[in-house]
Amino acid sequence: MSTNLERFKAIIERGFSQGDLTVADEVCAERLIEHEYLSKTDLPGPQILKAQIEDARGSIKNLRLAVEAIVEAGDTVWARSKATGVDPRSGKPVTIDVIDICRFADGKLIEHRGVPDRFALLHQIGALPLTPQRLP
Template identity: 55%
Template sequence: MARGLSANVLLFNAIVERGFNQGDLSVADEVCAAKLSEHEYHAKKGLPGSEILKHQIQTARKNIEGLTLIVEDLIEDGEKVWARSKCTGTHRASGESIAVTLVDICRFENGKLVEHWGTYGSAS
């Protein structure tokens, strides 16, 4: 594993870098279990695992031009990865620059994302 990172951290980083930052939807097929329990308030419900993540990536990239996520803090505890990230870009509808803090908790089993909690707030 690169630089001593665990498999779960590498999977999380792939979601951030390939998925959200680059718009590569194939990452969802690679990392998501067929059944993904999504607890994020705004997440679309009733979709298969990888389709949930694809929808989140597409929605974020559609609404935020130049979307960039930077992981600022990351902790791994057993099968969970906890991260605090900064999201920046330009809100397409308003043209305003945005900077928000995201907090994600991802639970992995057997190399697949099986559960996610997420929230966001103002960045300081």
């Protein structure tokens, strides 16, 4: 892997879509600054990414991520991906958008901000009302 775009795509394709945890050892710095809500932050960088991959694949069965838009600006990769799969509790198919902002240095991921659309996930599995509730 020679570019940050290739590194990012490896995380998405090999890691999240295929469950290959070894990608974390290849692309993560030992110190990863993690900003994603509910992600572990008190582990070495590769372990943080491995935990995120395992959590995502446990939350959505048959998880597949497809990058739909990607931009590289300096040392940072910005991406919008589509996650699809099946909610393991309800058995319902789900599709959500995921936004990632990844900063790299010396060929390693050093900082990550991730925003999976958890509201869309909750709505699709029936945990949120089908229509917005209006305040009086």
